[in-house]
Amino acid sequence: MANTELWKAWEGRVVAGKFPLRRWLGGSDHSAVFLTELGARKAAIKFVAAKVSDDKQLSRWRAAAQRSHPHLIRIFEVGRCEIDGTTLLFLVMEYGEEDLSQILPQRPLTPAETRALLPPVLDALAYLHGRGFVHGHIQPSNIFAVDNQVKLSAESVAVPDTSTLGGGVKPNIYDAPEVTAGKMSSASDVWSLGITLVTVLTQHPPLNERPVPDPLVPDTVPEPFRSIARDCLRRDPQQRRSVADIRIQLQPDSTLVPTASKTPTGKSRFGRRVLIPLTVLLLAAAFVGVKLFTHPENSATSPSTTPEQQPVASTKAKPEEKLSKTTSSSGAVVRQVIPEVPKSARNTIQGRIIVKVRVTVDSSGKVKSAKLVSPGPSQYFAGLALKAAQQWEFTPSEVNDQKTSSTWILRFQFARGSTQVFPMREQA
DSSP states (O other): OOOOOHHHHHHOOOTTTEEEEEEEEEEESSEEEEEEEETTTEEEEEEEEEEOHHHHHHHHHHHHHTTTTBOOOOOOEEEEEEETEEEEEEEEEEEEEEGGGTTTTTTOOHHHHHHHHEEEEHHHHHHHHHOOOOOOOOOOGGGEEEETTEEEEOOTTTTTTTHHHHHHHHHHHHHHGGGGGGOOHHHHHHHHHHHHHHHHHSOOOOOOTTSSSSSSOOOOOOOHHHHHHHHHSSSGGGSSSSSSHHHHSSSOOTTTOOOHHHHOOTEEEHHHHHIEEEEEEHHTOOOSSSOOOOOOEEEEEEEEGGGGGGGOOSSSSOOOOOOOOOOTOOOOOOEOOOOOHHHHTTTOOSSSEEEEEEEEEOOOEEEEEEEEOOTOOHHHHHHHHHHHTTTOEEEOOOETTTTOEEEEEEEEEEEESEEEEEEEEEEO
């Protein structure tokens, strides 16, 4: 199978009477992949040399074909064939325009691209692990761009501890230490994810040599990715992070805001057409992590305001305080704090992000408690609003000349060019 000229000579053949080999796409020392057709759509067909244990391999592929997830490459058909007297196994699957290993020789991914890449990978792994399967080969060459979506290859999916490392393939730099002993678990996928994470950010896998206890993650890897990688790359599988833990750790807070994505260099379709659009498509979709890319509310017009609802916030990004001389029996704002929004985060806003916070004000005018009423589409911006609301101050409300508590709704409106807040006192 290692003869490239032989592979290319197969172009134009028809396999199983229905799969034309349109173009050789690449291969390894044990496989070859061609562009083919499945009805009117493009597909990829992969060939592997048949072995004595090929029934087991076909069984694994058929089981993998039953797994259905938006971020797993679909397997359409598997079988046996013969080309020029050579017996082969084949599987027909979705065609990936490009895989991540084709990008890394040109450039590393930016932190923003990496933050967009991880959610679909984690979603697919959570799906597999939750059903008792492992992926078995998390690495850049198995992360594809398919119709502007990130997807993992699926042919290596197997039940833990019963797979044979991809049909006899020797472990590579992405495989966990226990794989060499024939052991595999969900923790093995986490190790491979850690190696992949460092590789996509630095273009090189971390140093993984004894007697170093665990692989060394370079200090140049930014947070939160450095901490995630370190927790993935523990030689003891029991000490590694779970996929659920990684998802939580990936959620940004005020110190972990993704930097603005730089314009990719070179002619890579994956970087230009997939990773950056996915920053919008994936983080605005159903992933449970933080969603910084949002859409305007249904109404595109400015909210109507009453004198009590006039915005008191500045268009400046820095927090600032303002004093109001206006007082009344119903109370008034005397100190307001505007959330500080980093430019990199502000640039991700599309339209407006609306967050509503209810604050309970004590008889001294201090905020006693603050609670999100409407968090909006972004946990990050909701957190900024909540933190700022807790620092507001008011003149005390009075009833029969007695100072009393009050409740206010603070409506935070984040846009690319400004942040505004509309306070409104709730009636008792």
